[in-house]
Amino acid sequence: MSICSVKYLKDEDFIKKFGKRLKQVRESEGLSQEQLSLLTEVSQSQIARTELGQINTSISHVATYAKFLKVDAKDLFDFSKIS
Template sequence: MKSKDHKYIQAFGNHLRKLRKAKELSQEDLANDADIPINQIGRIERAEINTTLSTMRAISKALNIDIVELFNFAD
């Protein structure tokens, strides 16, 4: 059963995928740059997990963007 927040988690994952691709990074590249497990990027993008703030911070640093940009998506 999906949580009531699943649509936001899914929108976040879709937005992350767009940001990553705009930087021409593979999931593996982003994971390595963010120093997080390789499969975690895919799980976030597929909305399989609700990621933590510390992971979001690592991802934003790896993408060289302000963390606020990760939240700039339409639900």
Template sequence: MKYLKDKAFIDNFGKRLKQIRESKNISQEKLALLTDISQSQIARTELGQINTSISHVSVYSKKLNVDVCEFFDFSNLE
């Protein structure tokens, strides 16, 4: 099976994570404390450098108090 990596999707997810995080006035450091995900991993996710896991999306959703589907709404990205 060929590994598929959709770079545009990964980039957009990272931008959306950052957009949601900033709309809640939460720093990467604070989100790291809330989620037990390292600040460096959050930064790399937001920059589209890594393909985060679905488990991390669930944790972000719970700690940022937004529905999971919000992370995949790319309609308002710059």
């Protein structure tokens, strides 16, 4: 592979951190994945896979999660709070 063929690559580490933080905030709100799914109209499997870092989710999904978790979207990117 030539170095010239290097293109934008997914940041797997970032995606995993986002998933961990999403799970942390969801649990701190006392919600199950199923409850968050019912609130957001996003399927439970999609939420589960996002929390596991298996889905490179969209910013609109971030907005939806933040809305129903009652946090600011930027708080979902505060990875310094991941335990």
